[in-house]
Amino acid sequence: MSAATEIYYDPYDFAIDENPYPVWKRMREEAPLYYNERYDFYAVSRYADVEAISVDWQTYTSSKGILMEMVKAGIPTPPGLFIAEDPPEHDMHRLILSRAVTPKRVLVLENRIRELCAEYLDPLVGSGRFDLMQDFASQLPMRVIGALVGIPDEYLLTLRDQVEESARLKEEKPQEEQRLPSIGEPYAPFLEFKKANPADDFLTTLIEARFKDVLTGEQRGLSDAEILNYVGMLYAAGVETTARLIGWLGKTLADNPDQRALVVADKSLIHNTVEETLRYEVPSPIQVRVTTRPVELHGQTVEAGKIVTLLTGAANRDPAAFPDPDTFDIRRKMDAHMTFGKGVHYCFGAALARIEGRIALEEILDRFPKWDLDLSGAELIHTATIRGYHKLPVVL
Template identity: 45%
Template sequence: MTDLYWDPLAPELRDDPYPLWRRLRDEAPVYRNDRFDFYALSRFEDIEAAHRDAETFSSSHGTTLETMAPEPQDTAMMIWLDPPKHTTLRKLVSRAFTVRRVSALEERIHEICAELLDAQVGSGGFDYVQDFSAILPPTVISILLGVPGSEREELRHVVDNVFHMEEGVGMNNETSIGALTELGLRLGAHFADRRGNPRDDVFTDLVNAEVADEVTGQARRLTDAELASFAILLFSAGSETVARHVGWAASVLDEYPDQRAELARDPGLIPGAIEEILRYEPPSPVNARWTTRDVTVRDATIPAGSRVILITGSAGHDERKYPDPDVLDIHRKVDLHMTFGYGVHFCLGAALARREGRIGLEETLKRWPEWSVDRARTEMLYTSTVRGPLRLPILV
């Protein structure tokens, strides 16, 4: 097994990590990497169990390999918190994704897709990611939050820099850290405006929200740091992963033209296809946790204070869970996948992400029942937690 090596920072794995992940599932389901000092779980059953046991597999030390530290993160970022504080803040953020708000966006998402795609009709080809899928989600999340249109394009590129990757250090680099700071300052400025100019948007909801103080138990408003953290999380998560997901849909379906043709003939199949694409090519296939106690997984004991990588992308291709997992099947009944996480950290924006994916694919197929991806000019984005097309030239 000396030739079996994996780490989430290795650039050579960005194109096709699945054969190696299969080896991990078969040969080392509890994998140990001495170079970067972490363990990795790759089977669906083990990853599901880890998500369910948030007390043992903690998020409070960070959720990407390069940002994890022995001490808990001193942050208001919800994804880096454990219950009970996580539970309190999650209830607040859930206000952004109420059924009313998400449902009200249906028509607007169709309009945004139509505007972006109609601009490409007759062009003969375009970059499906940079001209469409990377613009759609930040536009939608901006409307939800209350970010004005004049700022959206610039902020989209700031988010791109947040996910800037450098070999050996991942996203723990000057460009990424600087972009994160800039994003917090730019978005945080809107909260000051909402205190004097309230609107029907999420920024206003968060400014007016109250939580119980952890020391006194008295109701209090969110701090500026907490508000900025919420804004960063909602805008970046609502932009980056959905952009990759919609890009994956176009890329994958070009490899399965018969199934694409089925979807063009019967749009009613698209919601199921979206679930299958999420399983088949998850936009965030790697997540990290910190063990708070010794824990035995299969025949291995992972000590307390260990970094553990949950390879959710591998879980989606585990043949112990899914028959023929390396084949896309839009008729597959996907009862559960780990792409949006599971348990207390299940993605709050999942319903919105599914809606954007469905509508984006519907509107694409209305205009072009078929397309051809220029694989030679395709560029991938790969960080320690996100993977997907960065540039996807298609011929139409």
């Protein structure tokens, strides 16, 4: 039996998820095209492969679903959920969203992000310990998206819990039911309110949007389902991934106090600290595509209609792309990591995530230049696509 056949990777295995890097390393070296018989999917782990497949949407489609369970169940893409569409529908829906999430609106959010950081962090000064996730990181992104969309604060905590719980894997196996088609339902009351009370905000912009449908050629506005799925997508993607990024900032800097001391002494390193953390611990380390035709990869034929998972977390630790990749180095010079993808499906919220990560780190370091972790109380959240902490106690 060859060493390659002994490799086992399973995105639903909680033990692997705790530390996937050893198995990802073996996959890169011994099985660059890995096949999992149990769930019938392929996986690529090298940077060059993940990059090439990311940009080739014609061969590796997103339109069959963004979760493995969604693909296997044959669940149709909810209207407006452009991350599970390909051009031209993808481009049409993404352009509409770009008109609603303007650079001006994102810039205005910067001040709000800083205010929210102070609201959460100031009471923790002198506390001796707190939970970075529960007391801060899981709260901030929800409030930021709420400010962008125009949803009242008092409704947000319930929404955050719903989003996190809907993503969580209850057992070490695929979810039997997918909640993705109803991703926008919790926001329906706000849509009706905005129709009656328009304002200069995200929801009103979507309500008033008019465009040419690329499929029918007709001029039309967005349906309620499309608008709600836009909002649901922003919450599900933006809140969860940004919360985990902030958690990883706390974890990696605690694990690397020499690097933390560097950035405390030189705040100009904050930008690169965020980028290195995004490379080193990817909040969403697995993406799903489906082949539209037979393809040859590493001497093997992958038939049409097969699931190919892109292990961005493994690609970001590929020594062919990043020298000494398992070392966390905030002075690292890098061309581009794969955390936000590449090509037409490049993460729409990348700019906002980077802003939130930068400001959150600035505000944390201003108040807490040193901290330790109480890993006995730490808890990873296990989902099909997100990897990061649900609880992360810090000791000051």
